[in-house]
Amino acid sequence: MTEEAFHEVLPLAVTMGDPAGIGPEIVARMFLRRPSQRHWIVVGDPLVMHQALTALAPLARLHRIARPAEARFEDGVLNVLVSSECTEPPPIGQISAEGGRAAYAAVVTAIHLAKAGAIRGIVTAPIHKKALAAAGLHYPGHTEILAEQAGGGEVAMMLANEDIRVVLVTIHCSLRDAIQRADCPAQMAAIRLAHTGARALGIERPRIAVAALNPHAGEGGLFGDEETRIIGPAITQARREGIDASGPWSGDTVFMQAREGRFDVVVAQYHDQGLIPVKYMGLAQGVNITLGLPFTRTSPDHGTAFDIAGRGIADSSSLEAAFDYALRLTNGASV
Known part of the structure; x- marks a missing residue:
């Protein structure tokens, strides 16, 4: 060549x-x-x-x-x-x-x-x-x-498999820090990147579900006010920008609804909230996509697996x- x-x-x-x-x-x-x-x-x-x-x-x-x-x-x-x-x-x-x-x-x-x-x-x-x-x-x-x-620049992780796609508001930090970092600018960045990332995958008008931070989406303020004070206003702003965003949806049901086809992408508030549903369905088809870069980057959704390295049994x-x-x-x- x-x-x-x-x-x-x-x-x-x-x-x-x-x-x-x-x-x-x-x-x-x-x-x-x-x-x-x-x-x-x-x-x-x-x-x-x-x-x-x-x-x-x-x-x-x-x-x-x-x-x-x-x-x-x-x-x-x-x-x-x-x-x-x-x-x-x-x-x-x-x-x-x-x-x-x-x-x-x-x-x-x-x-x-x-x-x-x-x-x-x-x-x-x-x-x-x-x-x-x-x-x-x-x-x-x-x-x-x-x-x-x-x-x-602003980047976000999208985790995808055959059933659901998840974008994270916060990534590698403690849960305490995640709560502090999940402010309105972070919400907006994740929602916008979820929208553009889904469009890059061929979804013309992505339906973005934003997960709540607190149990039962805060239960009207009984379990926290982040939903009404931070997440809700970010969703409203995203909709003004033409993004089909909705929520905040309770974290214990939103991934099930996405798997059933109601939503194209779920914006999760912190690392484990988003990754547990993806990894529970198996690692074989899980993919990590970095959104917001000036080039494409993907990776498998698993780690180095030192315990089986060198044995000739790792699954590609x-x-x-x-x-x-x-x-x-x-x-x-x-x-």
């Missing part, structure tokens, strides 16, 4: 994740499971990815590249854009500073490629927060790294679902 032809259809970039977790394995497994889809690259450490790939398919080949245009999209060839070079792979299943640095380098390299227009979007394999901290990188997760590196289904969502969001056909 010439460079001219290459740039007609940019590849997706898949980051390897924490080298001690299941990330490299599920990336390699997805590569092997999808021989008809080769137009993507891995961003990561060649030694780590070689170990993961050859453990599953000894005859597969790894092609080191320094930029996406050097990729060879051939059967049996995994293109790895070098973001770090370990002298030896970090110990499988163990938190390490080296692993944290390598995982972070892959993410940041992919972000720079996306901002430069060299790739069509990013799919990230899981990283470990404690490994980042061991490396002196104090980020709660991918979302915060992405937001900072992309320019610090959620990563593959994230890959498919990234294609959908970038208006891509199968590649």
Whole structure:
């Protein structure tokens, strides 16, 4: 493929994740499971990815590249854009500073490629927060790294599976802090991003349900006034902007109603309120989409799974679902 032809259809970039977790394995497994889809690259450490790939398919080949245009999209060839070079792979299943640095380098390299227009979007394999901290990188997760590196604008997490889509008002913080942070600007940001994110997925007029913070939506002020003081006014403002938002809906029933088809997206107030309903239905098809970035980013809805890393049993289904969502969001056909 010439460079001219290459740039007609940019590849997706898949980051390897924490080298001690299941990330490299599920990336390699997805590569092997999808021989008809080769137009993507891995961003990561060649030694780590070689170990993961050859453990599953000894005859597969790894092609080191320094930029996406050097990729060879051939059967049996995994293109790895070098973001770090370990002298030896970090110990499988163990938190390490080296692993944290390598995982972070892959993410940041992919972000720079996306901002430069060299790739069509990013799919990230899981990283470990404690490994980042061991490396002196104090980020709660991918979302915060992405937001900072992309320019610090408003971002939100959308969790999606075959049944429901959820956008979070607050993300990685304590419940006490979440209550303080869920102010009117945060509500508006989440509602607007839920609307634009759903439209990017092809929903022409998304129906946005906003979950309450307190039990029974505050029960008329008996259990708190955030619904009338903060959430309700934000919904009213969103409707003035032409967004089909409604609520606040009681958190114990709104996800059921969304699953039954009444709503297209639920805006949840805090991390566990939104993620428990999604993850309860299974991790295999769960996808995390970062809204508000100047490029597409998706990821599987699970962690590094250190307990099963290196055993050859990790399931790549959620990563593959994230890959498919990234294609959908970038208006891509199968590649």
